[in-house]
Amino acid sequence: MKSAHNVAVLMYHHVTDQPGSxxxxxxxxxxxxRGLVENGWRTLQADEFFAFLAGEPVAPKSVLLTFDDGYLDNWVYAHPILEHHGLHAVLFAVTGLIGDGPIRPHAGQKNVALPVCPSHHEAKAIMFRPERDQVMLRWDEIRAMQQAGTFEIHSHTHTHTRWDRVSPSAAEKISSLNQDLLASRAALQQQLGASSRHLCWPQGYFDADYLAVARDNGFDCLYTTDARGQNKPGGNPGYVYRFAARNRAWGWLKQRLWLATHPTLAPLYNARKARSDARH
Ligand SMILES: [Zn+2]
Structure with a gap:
């Protein structure tokens, strides 16, 4: 079987009824x-992606869709669209911010009043406060998405804290991150009956201590916010490249996927981007 040269990993946060950051x-x-389906793209599961990095073949047009944080709008808007197209995405949930309570209506249902899904700006203001349920997913919604096959759930830590910024010493940073990852794994186990090797860094930050703590906790497939590289067989699963999805139609994604996966153009494009990022 002819396999993909590399697999692009897309990063989404919100899918909503209005544009915003x-x-x-x-x-x-x-x-x-719709463009992915009509053009023969396949959406991978996280473990298929991990196996691909270890050398297992996947279809040449394979892509991994990822969502960060665990916002309510992922259930209200993204889930019904993924379900309609038979596509699959990966959700990195901040497990300590996921709530309890009944499942809320989603946009794939007829004659329902949809919950208001605030902008990222508003969500950010309350996601760490008791009212967070207005913007974050509930465990029952996550279980429903998992059962429908639209989303699989992995860790984005338990608290989304930048321990490097708030810890007075390296030892405390390490111990706090360790607690954070232990708590996240325990929450996934308790709520969903399983946890995994896949971890997405809050704000894309990590350092050598972070890597060691993650590995000690059984996380060895680690997702960055670095867009300037390709995920290839033999590539490092501890450094997964992702690029942000834009609020554009299929034409944009088609071109971005072509560029991201091109065997010779992508490295040139990424190197140029790295040089220009270094200048800014
Ligand atoms: Zn995040």
């Missing part, structure tokens, strides 16, 4: 997902 509107998301 870190948001893709439901209309553009629908366009992107």
């Amino acid at each position: 870190l948001a893709v509107t439901a209309r553009q998301f629908e366009s992107q997902m």
Whole structure:
């Protein structure tokens, strides 16, 4: 079987009914997902992606869709669109911010009043406060998405804290991150009956201590916010490249995937981007 030269990993946060920072509107998301299906792309599971890095073949047009944090709009807007197209995404949930309570309506249902899904700006203001349930997913919604096959759930830590910034010493940073990862794994085990090797760094930050703590906790497939590289067989699963999805239609994604996966153009493009990022 001919396998993919590399696999692009997309990073989403919000899919909502209105544009805003870190948001893709439901209309553009629908366009992107329809484009994937109509052009023969396959959405991988996280473990298939990990196996690909270890040398297992995957279909040449394979892509990994990832969502960070665990916002309510992932259930309200992204889930029904993924379900409609039979596509699959990976959700990195901040496990300590996921709530309890009944499942809320989603946009794939008829004659329902949809919950209001605030902008990223508003969500950020309350996601660490008791009212967070207004913007974050609930465990029952996560279980429903998992059962539908639209999302699989992995860790984005338990608290989304930048321990490097708030810890007075390296020893305390290490101990706090360790607690954070232990708590996240325990929550996934308790709520979903399983946890995994896949971990996404809050704000893309990690250092040598972070890597050691993650590995001690059984996390060896680690997702960055670095877009300037390709995920290839034999590549480092401890450094997964991802690029941010834009609020644009399929035409944009088609071109971005072509560029990201091109065997010779992508490295040139990434090197140029790295040089220009270094200048800014
Ligand atoms: Zn995050």
